Amino acid sequence: MDARFEQAQADVKTLTxxxxxxxxxxxxxLFKQGTAGDASGSKKPGRFDLVGKAKxxxxxxxxxxxxxxxxxRYxxxxxxxLGRR
Structure with missing residues (x-):
């Protein structure tokens, strides 16, 4: 699975x-969950960082x-x- 995950990371950069x-x-x-686990251990962005908060x-x-x-899932x-489904 790790090889497919790494390939997907490269493939997503080829989107037209x-x-x-x-x-x-x-x-x-999905990337963060797959590589870092639950977000609970990370510091939540401030309320003025709208993009960071959404992520x-x-x-x-x-x-x-x-x-x-x-x-x-990633x-x-x-x-x-990529239209591969």
Missing amino acids: SRPSNDDLLTLYA YDAWAKLAGTSAADAKT VDKVDGL
Whole structure:
């Protein structure tokens, strides 16, 4: 799975069009959950950091998701964005 996850990280950089903000937040959250675990140990951004707060909140929603599941979902999301499904 780790090899597929690393390949998906490279593949996402080849997208010809920018994904939606929701897709970008999903990718960010799945990546962070897959590599760093739950967001609970990270400092929450201040209320004036809207982008940072949105990213943190998307990541925090995945609390309890295993790293393997997050990586699998990340790969699936990238495949979907690339039209591989």
